[in-house]
Amino acid sequence: MGGKVSVPMESIWSYAADSGHVEEQDLTGCGVVAGDGTIGHVDRQAEHFGMRHLVVDTGVWVFGRSVLVPVGVVRSIDTETRTVTLACTRAEVKAAPRFRTDSETMDRDYLASVGDYYHRLPPRESPAT
Numbered sequence: 001m002g003g004k005v006s007v008p009m010e011s012i013w014s015y016a017a018d019s020g021h022v023e024e025q026d027l028t029g030c031g032v033v034a035g036d037g038t039i040g041h042v043d044r045q046a047e048h049f050g051m052r053h054l055v056v057d058t059g060v061w062v063f064g065r066s067v068l069v070p071v072g073v074v075r076s077i078d079t080e081t082r083t084v085t086l087a088c089t090r091a092e093v094k095a096a097p098r099f100r101t102d103s104e105t106m107d108r109d110y111l112a113s114v115g116d117y118y119h120r121l122p123p124r125e126s127p128a129t
Contacts, residue, residue: 012072012115013051020077030082032056032069034090039067042084051111054084055099061090068099068111073118092121 015021032039032054040058043066047053052071058064075087086093097113104110 012070012119013047013053015052015071015074018076019074020079021071021074025077025079027054027077027084030077030084032084032086034086034088034093036089036091039086039090039093045071046105048106049108049111051108051115053105053111053114055105056093066099067093067096068105068114069093069096070115070118088118088121 027042027045030042032041038061040056040061043055043057045052045054054069054071054074056067056069058067069086073086073088074084076085077083078085096117097110
């Protein structure tokens, strides 16, 4: 049965236990999809200050810019199709605090603002099992 899924603030920077993530797994190049469509692909993954995140290249979808997504937003990882599914919508990703430069991946205040934004998103219906 499906149910509401919200991400506790303390775990916004950690993969959910049921996401399919394996430590040391390289997600670079994986496609990234939201609940309502494709977002882009994982350009790189990083962790600074214990804040694990993905930098997603959106291609032309968001005017060629990248977005930063905390790994706690990852709903699932399909290693066969190399797809990362997020527990949010395309519009929610687009509305997240703007990612401008690589140095922001090492800016504690910027990362905290991104984590706070995603933490405040409304809970999502989880897929029925």
